[in-house]
Amino acid sequence: MATVTFVDESTAGARTPAWALQIFEERLTLRELIRRRIHQEVAEHNAAAPAPRRLLVQPTSTERALNGEPGEQPRRRIAPERQVALAEEAFARNGFVVLVGDRQVEELDDEVDLRRDTEVTFLKLVPLVGG
16 A cells, blocks of 8 residues: 655645545556545545645636635535546646656656655646746
8 A cells, every 4th residue: 555645836836735645556547646636635625624725626717606715605516527627638738747756757647656655746837927
């Protein structure tokens, strides 16, 4: 069993607190790793916990309009499949890159080795202003 630690960073220097997820397989595709991460995040969100501390893909403006901002009213459920699709689209258009340890994973169907303490960094790419 591997403990996968997820870290979110941006090229602007922002970094969110790391969090861990237990994974039983020793190898997974990046697509499956992202899917599991998002399903965990959505499950936490849908459990009506306080404002989520992290989301790889934020609810769409339509979802925010329908659900309101956190704290305004009870949140409605987010569909994990929709969030997975949005994350895959963002990855495909280079909205973020994924590093497993010190190795960049370039394709969603690339397999990654998961060890006891694997760190997975999601690096959000921020466009340069004026360039």
